[in-house]
Amino acid sequence: MRFFTTFLVALRALRRNTMRSILTALGIIIGIGAVITTVSMGNGAKARVEAQVASLGQNIITVYPGSFSSGGMRGGFGSSTTLTAEDADAIMAEVADIEGVSPEVRDRNQVLANGLNWNTSINGESPDYPQIKNWRIVSGSMFTEQDVKSLAKVAIIGKTVADQLFPNEDPIGQTLRIRNLPFRILGVLDVKGYSLFGSDQDDVVIIPYTSHMRRVSRRTNISSILIEASSSEKLDVVKQRVEDLLAQRRKGREPDFTVRTQEELAQAATETSKTMTLLLGGIAFVSLVVGGIGVMNIMLVSVTERTREIGIRLAIGAHGKDVLLQFLIEAILLSLLGGVLGILCGIGASELASYYFGLPTLVSTTSVIIAVAVSTVIGIFFGFYPARKAAQLDPIDALRYE
Template identity: 45%
Template structure:
């Protein structure tokens, strides 16, 4: 039978059974469309997480207290030596592959200024922090080494803080009180958006870590240490260097496990993508069910057609 005749028969059959044809098409369209959409959503979520991880900084390593495990029991912060300013200073002095180093001391408190008050996290960091995080200022400047050495009461605020306390204004030069201690705003950070975990990076105030130690807190413990390397290729060697320096500083024996964790951006992305992977699998399962239902519908319609022709 010629192809033209087959096409003619098929066309007549389609026109004669319009509803049946529509149902068959819907089964295919819905099933395939569901798979495409669900896969696209999953890939989009992964890309967004990677974008947010990249937005944290360039060639960055994060050092935190306590041993981290991807499975099993992790060593808690309370059972390990805490990170101290001495750890930061030792890394800054001895880390040959570490181009930039900064401690992060976190102090929460009430902020008073401008239109009212705001509660946010205050982070004590070094002058190299914006280099590690690749964080620019939208107005004003970041504090310099002179501010850091003199324990200056200067602050650089995030966009969220600026929008809430000084809506529609440039707060540079304005006074602000942190834990009832007067500071002067010298800069506003450019918007960074949310982290992979959904935390607002712009809801923050940065001050010299020396100022936090002397004016806002009297302890020597720090939440984390951020470091960066010149290139991505140096990151594995830098991790080994950091591990050896901190093990020596903490006087750990060869058989003792690390009481700290060094994580790179790949580790952070893998940790943050766990929820996304579960969501992707769930969406894929839903799409598969849609495709299966569509296939069953097509099968039933074809069965009806065959039955009619064999009568």
């Protein structure tokens, strides 16, 4: 009953100064709004990164060559030339729980077709490649194991290459030349878009890795080995088995390879967006604290401005506790009001951002709950000092105050 009447009194006091109440709450509105917006943008970015990672294919393990070193001079990561197609064959033959293996040979080269030319990535892969990468062939078909064995001059191409070299034609069955060798186009890959790191994944020509090694790049080593494990639970086991097998094949020598899973890659990417969210969230939090100090400021001014009112209340029988509670409730109500409006603003801003800038946003319930909790705490924290100041006033002095 007593709390209820005090609540009523506080509500009346806020209503009497509508404009000031709104302005006070503005700091909180902006603070909470900023927090909600940044967190939802961060969440959206994270979700997009996750989707991109998933689009790379799932349960993928990649073997990279180690670093080359000769006579004390050390090359960088992947500079060693010791990874071979035989390593890939051995993995396929000996490691259990594997869906597919593709030895990769990568190169950039000029390609000619149709009187046009284009500089693009020439990747040597195995027929397992589209399945491993979860990448559909929209027209035509993939080359076969037979093509790999016979070093066939066949290719499948990405959408960008198709658009550049065959703007108005169906590329299937056409020929493109790499290093003056004619390759027959068997298929066109589905659009995959940009990678996590910003490169155009559709700007690619894929040929059998054997053809790449013998006919195009004329080398004996491969760039990496792509392995798909049968399930995500098996990922770590398979990784371990691959490491063991490769170490065994290099008996006595330093291990000159690195085995990485897709998840590690994804983690690095997620880490980046997490850092961004943290940074933006930090800035938003600072503005929230500033908003809280704004509430304290106004409440302090309000205590001075309303000294007479406090005097009247004390003179006609309010206890110090009643005044304390009233001012505290006012501060909490203001913060809470700001919190609720801030949440609405934040959701609105997130929607606007995703509508106008194409930024993905995801408003999470957790951030809404935290926002409400934080604004209440701000109300209590920053409202307590002014409220106590009001409660400690002497009624005689307060009534005499001009």
